[in-house]
Amino acid sequence: MNSNNFLTVDDVAKTLKVTRQTVSKYIQKKELNAVKINKSYRVSYKEFENFLTTNSIAAEPETLYLKKSRNCFLDYSDKLSESEILNSRALGLLRPIESNNKELFNRLIFGDNYFVLKSLLDDYRNKVDLIYIDPPFGTGQDFANIDADHAYSDKLVNSEFLEFIRKRLVLLRELMSEQGSIYLHIDKKIGHYVKIIMDEVFGYENFINDITRIKCNPKNFSRNAYGNYSDMVLFYAKNRDKNIWNEIKEPMTKDELEEMFPKIHPKHGRYTTNPIHAPGSTLDGDTGKKWNGLMPPKGRHWRYSREELTRLDMLGLIEWSGNGNPRKMVFAKEHKGKKVQDVWEFKDKGLSYVEYPTQKNHDFLKRIILNSSNENSIVLDCFAGSGSTLFVADQLKRKWIGVDNSTHSFEVIKKVFKKEKIKCNYFEYVPLD
Ligand SMILES: C[S@@+](CC[C@H](N)C(=O)[O-])C[C@H]1O[C@@H](n2cnc3c(N)ncnc32)[C@H](O)[C@@H]1O
Structure with missing residues (x-):
């Protein structure tokens, strides 16, 4: 047996x-x-x-x-059960091919990520805080760099593609820590099917955002269609509300700052003023009493204790209007930035400016990594391509694991790491027949 x-x-x-x-x-x-x-x-x-x-x-x-x-789920032929995916073993091993530093965590693995992820399960189950993946999009095309060197093929389409992704997502879920997140980058032709697959694998309740990413300049093609200049990033947690979340804010533009902080203070720069009272009256409390000879307006109370109001006033942080109306000064330099919304503009560079086709914008990856991981978290990208996720993760002092099965990708990453003096241990997945 x-x-x-x-x-x-x-x-x-x-x-x-x-x-x-x-x-x-x-x-x-x-x-x-x-x-x-x-x-x-x-x-x-x-x-x-x-x-x-x-x-x-x-x-x-x-x-x-x-x-x-x-959850609802997609039905198609040759769909494996989760237990079949999880219980069949990877009959191979991860063989070191170049070691920069044996103590070093960071590693790049050459091989089909399905088998590599299975092999990683032994050591990294429940340990990865952040996964960013940018798989092929089921386009049926081959991708090459500007010199026409073959980079990778994207030949699986329809349900074959969905099952390819699903099998890997099941393994990735097992690798994710309890505070882990996954961001999956995909185009809008197949992305909505992938959303259903992700709901099935991670649970509908663990869906967080569908981020629209503006990827290029507006298009002006002659097709009877609107220009498509965006793709989508599906963001899920292993456990909704337990995921690492650092609330990285977006800086305001100059125009936004000028609109929001129209006044200029000679010492502290741009500012605006806010009322010092809020709706609701207090009958007995401190914030319902007279301050500086003034009662709060009818139906309102002081937003701060009267002691705090006096302190702010003495520091010159209360502005009195000509008719004796006090307001609190709020300075632009103290503003922490605005809440990031779910439409992001991070255009990719054109093919002639990158080493690898479909190479993603580093600032875009920086936002994801800063928001959803901490220093020393493990970040995993098993469709590494040019290694952009690994590069940015390294800059941000995260530990990282990259996987790709394209020799061109491996060469490009090695070249970049050498140039940028990034230390990495290189492995390959060797099947044992
Ligand atoms: C869209 S590219 C990723 C680009 C990357 N995000 C970047 O910024 O450079 C997809 C990558 O997935 C790799 N890939 C496709 N199927 C794979 C598989 N089964 N195992 C490992 N890598 C795979 C391809 O070789 C290709 O490098």
Whole structure:
């Protein structure tokens, strides 16, 4: 009997999202048929599927463990179950090919990311804080650099492409830490299908944003269509609201600053003023009493305690109008910037300015990495391309792992790292047949 065809009690418990004890009860009551192999129980895939079908209220077995979160899912042929993806082993190993520093964490791995991710599961399960991936978009094309050197192929289309992505997403979810996030970059032709796949893998409740990224200058083509100058980035957490979030603000433009802070203070520069009272009256409290000979306007109370108002006034931070109306001064230099919204403009450089086709804008990656990881977090990009994610992660003092199966990508990354003096340990995935 081949133990690869069987699930352990732990596998069954995890898939059903129940405890081991519950699975043991199913086995004892003979609701789930299991066999003993090496003193522990194992359940064959067939038996498990029968169990799911018998106990599911829906026609498709997979929906048993999805019904709790009310996810919908895409149905297509040759779709593997999650347990098949997770339980088949990668029969190969990660072989070091060049080591800059044995102590060093950062690594670039050459190989098909499906097998590489499986191999990484042994050491990095639940450890990766941030994943950014920019996979091929299911375009059916080949991509080359400006000198026509082949970079990578994007030949899988439709459901083959979706299953390719889904299999990797299932493994990536397992690698993500409990505070982890994933950003998936995709175009708008296939992106909406990928959203449904991501809802299925990560849970609809863990979806955070669909970010529209303006990628290039407006287009003026002659097709009967609007110009498409944006793509999308789907952002999910492993656990919504537990994800690392550093609330990085966006600086205001000069025009915005001038509009918001129209006055100029001789010493402190641009400023505006805000009322020192807020809606709601307090009958007995300090903020409802007379301050500096003034009562708060009817139906309102002082926004600060009267002691604080006196302190601000003595510091010259209260501006009195000609008719004796006090307002608090707020300075542009203290403004922390504005909340980032879900439309971002980070254009990529044209093919003649980059080493690798589809190379992404570094400032765009900087925003993602700063917001959703901390120093020393592990950042993973398993469609590394030119290594832009790894490069930016390194600059921001994150640990990182990159994977790509294109020799051109590997050469480009090595060249950039050498030039920028970035230390990295290089590996390749070697299948063992
Ligand atoms: C769109 S490019 C990524 C570009 C990258 N974000 C950048 O800024 O340079 C997609 C990359 O995925 C790689 N890739 C495609 N399928 C892969 C697979 N199965 N395993 C590993 N890498 C793969 C390709 O070789 C290509 O370099």
